[in-house]
Amino acid sequence: MVPVLLSLPLLLGPTVLQETGTYSLIFLxxxxxxxxxxxxxxxxxxxxxxxxxxHYNSNSGKAEPVGVWSQVEGMEDWEKESHLQRAREEIFLMTLKDIMDYYKDSAGSHTFQGMFGCEISNNRSSGAFWRYAYDGKDFIEFNREIPAWIPLDPAASNTKLKWEAEKVYTQRAKAYLEEECPAMLKRYLNYSRSHLDRKGTHSFQDLLQTLS
Structure with missing residues (x-):
């Protein structure tokens, strides 16, 4: 098993971005x-x-643009994105089952959440994070500096072992946060910057508080 974001490669085209500003891309x-x-x-x-x-959900099995983004052509190949999200869904729910098996708790309803993303400021990467929660409590997070997955819950030690079984997966997690995510954000900005600028910008930490 590998971390959710590493289930399929991300194909990012070349991007040219000259203007300044602060922007973030976050997945929940x-x-x-x-x-x-x-x-x-x-x-x-x-x-x-x-x-x-x-937005994507398991009922529809489709990733679809929402709001004003549905009017932006060429921003994403939604068929490929749907395929990617279905792969992530399978791994994500498998991890939830592993946690429940660890605690031998199949009764009731349990929730597993993941949040990850990056920020660029003045066209340079200026922040990134990747963390998970189980039943509303911190579970595991990625430390880019080590790099390693840091358990925040007893069951997360088991998850860490699975995700770090092959060193390449930890290296790819670091590369995703520091290279792939900022590159994807820059590509999206080629289509969406004017709309985002009209709405104003927010600090990365403010957004994390809003979405958590």
């Missing part, structure tokens, strides 16, 4: 062991600054 994932009738077992939302720009 939620998996439920026993969703209410009709509710999705898994859903993902991506945010540019504090604005949701695409």
């Amino acid at each position: 994932y939620t998996g439920l062991s026993r969703p209410n009738k009709g509710s999705p077992r898994f859903q993902a939302t991506a945010f540019l600054n504090d604005q949701a720009f695409f």
Whole structure:
């Protein structure tokens, strides 16, 4: 098993970005062991600054742009994005099951959440994070400096062993946060900068508080 974001490669085209400003790209994932009738077992939302720009859920199996982003052509290949999100869904829910097995707790409803993203300021990477929570409590987070996954819950030590079984996966997590995510954000800005600038900008920490 590998971390959610590493299930499929991300294909990022070349990008040219000259203007200055501060922008962020954040993904929020939620998996439920026993969703209410009709509710999705898994859903993902991506945010540019504090604005949701695409959503995916396990009921539809489709990643789709939301709001004004549905009017922006060429920003993303939504068929490929849907395929990627379905792969992430499978791994995400498998991790939730592993945690429940660790605690031998199959009763009731349990929630697993992941949040990760990056920020660029003045066209340079200026921040990134990647962390998970189980039933509303911190579970595990990635430390880019070591680099390593840091357990924040007893069950997370088992998750850490699985995710670090091959060193390449830790290296790819670091590369995603420091290279791939900022490159993807810059590519999105080629399509969306004018709209985001009209809405104003927010600090990275403010956004984390808003979305957590």
